[in-house]
Amino acid sequence: MKSVNIGICGLGTVGGGTFNVLRDNAELITARAAARLQVIHVGARHDSPACDLAGIRVSRDIFEVARDPEVDILVELIGGTTVARELVEAAIIAGKHVVTANKALIAEFGNEIFALAEKHGVEVRYEAAIAGGIPIVKALREGLAANRIEWLAGIINGTGNYILTEMRDRGREFADVLAEAQALGYAEADPAFDVEGTDAAHKLVILASLAFGMPLQFDAVYTEGITELTTQDVGYALELGYIIKHLGIAKQTDQGVELRVHPTLIPDDLLLAEVDGVKNAILVEGGAVGPTLYYGAGAGARPTASAVVADLIDLARADVSARLPALGVAIADLRNVPIIPIEKVKTPWYLRMEVADKPGVLSRVASIFSEQGISIEALIQRAPGQGQTLVSLIVLTNKAPQGSVDIAVSEIEALETINGKVTRIRVEALDG
Amino acid sequence: MKSVNIGICGLGTVGGGTFNVLRDNAELITARAAARLQVIHVGARHDSPACDLAGIRVSRDIFEVARDPEVDILVELIGGTTVARELVEAAIIAGKHVVTANKALIAEFGNEIFALAEKHGVEVRYEAAIAGGIPIVKALREGLAANRIEWLAGIINGTGNYILTEMRDRGREFADVLAEAQALGYAEADPAFDVEGTDAAHKLVILASLAFGMPLQFDAVYTEGITELTTQDVGYALELGYIIKHLGIAKQTDQGVELRVHPTLIPDDLLLAEVDGVKNAILVEGGAVGPTLYYGAGAGARPTASAVVADLIDLARADVSARLPALGVAIADLRNVPIIPIEKVKTPWYLRMEVADKPGVLSRVASIFSEQGISIEALIQRAPGQGQTLVSLIVLTNKAPQGSVDIAVSEIEALETINGKVTRIRVEALDG
Structure with missing residues (x-):
């Protein structure tokens, strides 16, 4: 049986989750991939008590993993966009496939990274970068590939959705819920990425490029957070038959593409309106299929690991690289459609x-x-x-x-x- | 650019939809597949006024399509299990990949068909056989491949769900709604397949084999219809905080696998409880990812065509056959787990x-x-x-x-x- 050698960089929440899902489900993963997926090298600043690294090469310098000639696929889970970009590019140049959960990296530097990967004949997979364990990249790139995607709208930040749900169900004010979410560890100490919409904008720009076959344009996303919302407005919206959700919306129009993240009133009888708490969901309108919706955990160690490992299994199953273009079409075929000013x-x-x-x-x-x-x-x-x-x-x-x-x-x-x-x-x- | 030659057998609702989606979206499909998907041969008892067959070879004998040496992929959309099985087997023996929307064929004869395909080195794809345009086969086989699937529960018959929704929302009786659904063309003149649960059982057995990696065992599904349900019980259930849905449920337990289709009370705060009318949805509990849900149109010409064409694009993108085992693992790796008696x-x-x-x-x-x-x-x-x-x-x-x-x-x-x-x-x- 074929073996596929994996190097994991970063042993934090998602890295540890990935390591353990690969180990816990080794038998079924081997059967599904028709290959043994073996972690042979880990790059991390320190070991994780949650991971048994016995028999595995461990490097404090993560670039050792990118240089390791025995590694077939490098998994980048260190986060950030500076060192992570260098690491991913080093791996590509060394001829390795890359799997990443790094939405900021793909949203901001995906064009350069995918071009480099195409040049070197390797694949970059990023299912885990959007909506955690929900296989939304696969749905857009493959499952809905027969459709002209008309628009999509997603609840793609769990922390923000948790805050809005609490405001609605318990009449609590924004600042109060946020403080609690921080205390519980749902929200970062600096919650700006979540509540100002940057995190959602990162995900939205990737979804839009996949759906519409266009280059990533993070700077063109209009972004508005939920920090100004009051329980008063949440209540009035309910009276009018609406739920307020923080949505990322991408839409094709005759004039170009709309790309926007903002609080939005949606009719309370929509399935999307029922998506509460930290969950994520993406509603996609396809020209042939009509509306479809994808729902699940948008974050967390094991849900995100589920997506990372799905990418690994896909790469192990494929005998030939470049079968699936990173954004659904070859880079030369990406369309330069205008983004409509807000x-x-x-x-x-x-x-x-x-x-x-x-x-x-x-x-x-x-x-x-x-x-x-x-x-x-x-x-x-x-x-x-x-x-x-x-x-x-x-x-x-x-x-x-x-x-x-x-x-x-x-x-x-x-x-x-x-x-x-x-x-x-x-x-x-x-x-x- | 590579060309992939397609033969379509059956030009009814789904056949016509597939033909037209391929034609209407030819440009974007070519970009996504990095190949031209050309329908070169159609087998149908008569032409369809909805399809422009100019320049395409048309045979009244559908087996001509299976014998056509220029056809790379045969699309079986004639329905039934007798001629359809012969046709699919003839195509496989002739070295062609097969795409089908035929749930009865796969549920009842899938074991034999997949074994034959493995022997001849071709693939049989059936995304359209379950839940129409929802990419649930892809989600289970690939998107959730890192997970031990604990259980799944689906609303996988739109006609039945439409009837239950009307009974609940308008207090109408079963027979009354069914008669209307037949008049509107939602339900067949013989509605037994829908309301007795056979159609759902066909889909459930395929979902279970994909999820649990076991051979198809249609005869082992316990099936109960919705014909005995009264509005009285629907109302009492509501009072108790439940919605009645006709669910297909597959579950792994220590003793074996449960496979059952029956009316079910589910808590009214579940997303699945909000899936109304003719829509389908499948809730899947993965060991790593937790619950995810997939929602959309479960039937209809263009939604089903969306799934057929997604399979065609997948096959066109893949350079190597047998990359994706039909049931997620190789046939030799399917597990013989017991089905628990009801x-x-x-x-x-x-x-x-x-x-x-x-x-x-x-x-x-x-x-x-x-x-x-x-x-x-x-x-x-x-x-x-x-x-x-x-x-x-x-x-x-x-x-x-x-x-x-x-x-x-x-x-x-x-x-x-x-x-x-x-x-x-x-x-x-x-x-x-």
């Missing part, structure tokens, strides 16, 4: 403002919308509480470009009868 | 009986359960209506083997104070 992207909007309880305010606000060509779908006005002079005015608009909404909002905020800022959240029906 | 399968139960409103009845029923070692989790008793002497008694049990429940139910039905039959539906929490 000002021109049209969605319905949820707008909330605090207005003086006086005659004429509503008609003034309505005429500002009208001047910008924005039509109103629904409107809720709350009666003022005892002794209060301000009322909440909630407006659901029809589809309008962000540029027009920007102008309308700044004009509304300038009115004397309006108190403070207008809260704005996009709405998506996700039905076409 | 009498020994343990689940909680929902039991409903109409009892006389007299003292002592409840204690008699309770003692019958107790004698069979069945413990009661919850009990609802409805007060009798005006002028009625019978009350509905609904019992939720803890886990109990079907054999014990059979005995208890027959003893209860023999009581004079019980009217008619006891309604029995299994409960699954689907959490481990």
Whole structure:
């Protein structure tokens, strides 16, 4: 039987999980791959108490793994984009296939890395970089390969989804839930990657390139976090029949591609609206198949290891390299489609403002919308509480470009009868 | 660029859909496969008005396609298990890869067909046979290949799920919804395949073999339809916090494998409980990844074509045959695990009986359960209506083997104070 020799760099959460899944499931993995997948070399700054490294070569210098002539596949699980990039490129140049869980690396330097791999006739696999154990890369690259992908929308950051779920179900405020998530270890000490949307943007840009066959363009993603959301808006959205989710959305249009990460109101009867807590899910609209949805654990040692090892089994099963282009088509076939600037992207909007309880305010606000060509779908006005002079005015608009909404909002905020800022959240029906 | 020559047998709904998806998406399919997928030969009893066959060889004798030396891949879409089997075997012997959407053929004769394909060094692909356009075969065979699959549970018959959804949402009776579904063309004129569970059993046995690496054993599937379900039970289930779904369930246990299709109460907060109408979804519990769910259209011309063409693209991309064993492992590595007889399968139960409103009845029923070692989790008793002497008694049990429940139910039905039959539906929490 064929043997495939694996070198793992990084023995942290995912590295340790990968090592142990390969060991625990060795028998079934051998049967499925029709090959023995053996970890022969580990590169890590220190050993992991969770991993039994007896009989395995261990290097403190991870580049030793890339230089090891016996290693067939290098697994990069050190994270970051500087050393990780050097390591991955060294492995490719040495003729090794690479498997990585590093979303930042692929999103920001994938074009260069895939080109280098194509040149050297090796493959770079990254199933674990997006949505943990959910085989979404395989679904897009292979399972849905017959389809023109029209759009996709994903809950692709578990920490953010956990926070939103708690805000909705328990009426807790953002900062409060975040502090708890940090204490429980769900969120990093610096949670900006999660709650500001950078992590989701990394994943979205990879999904979009796979779906639409275009080069990775991380800088073109419009990114808005969930830090400004209030339980008040979460509650109003519920009243209107919507759930607020932090979505990554990629969509093909006649003008180009929309790439955006932002809080979004979605109808509460969608399956995606039911995805709660730290789970991830991606809804994909294919031209032939229609909507399909993929749900599961988006992070964690063993779910992420499941995806890393699936890539290893795929490479072991394949007798020939370059069978599956990293982004679904050969690099020369990637299309240079324009990314639509966010000002021109049209969605319905949820707008909330605090207005003086006086005659004429509503008609003034309505005429500002009208001047910008924005039509109103629904409107809720709350009666003022005892002794209060301000009322909440909630407006659901029809589809309008962000540029027009920007102008309308700044004009509304300038009115004397309006108190403070207008809260704005996009709405998506996700039905076409 | 490489060309791959395709022969399609059968130009019905799925055949026409496949032909048109290949034509409509030719450009993107060529880029993704790095090969031109050309339909060069069609075998069909008559032409289809939906398909432009200009320039394509057309045979009324479908075996001409299997004999055509220029055909690389034969697509079997004629259905049935007699001629279809001969056709597929002829193609394999002629050295062609085969793609099929025929669940009955694979479920009943897959062992023989896969063995023949292995012998002749070709591949048989069947993504379209299960859950239409959802890439669940690929997910199990490749995406989750690192996992010991603990169990899976699927809504894998759209017609049945449509009927159950209507019964729940509109309080309509089974026969009424079925008649409408037939009029709308959702259900066949002979709906037995759908509502008696045969269609689901075909799909389940394939999913189980893929998940657990064992030979196909269609005869071992326990199958119960939805024809006996009443809106009354659907309503009581809702009150208890459950949705009734017609599920295919496959589960590994220490004693062997459970394979069963039956109406099932599942907790209403599960994502699977939210899958309504004609949609399909499969929930898979992997040892490493935890639960993942795959959702989408389970039937229809273009969704099924999406899966057929995905298989074609996979075969075109692969330079070497036999890269992916049909059931995930080589035939010699399939395990002969026992299928557990349904009498020994343990689940909680929902039991409903109409009892006389007299003292002592409840204690008699309770003692019958107790004698069979069945413990009661919850009990609802409805007060009798005006002028009625019978009350509905609904019992939720803890886990109990079907054999014990059979005995208890027959003893209860023999009581004079019980009217008619006891309604029995299994409960699954689907959490481990």
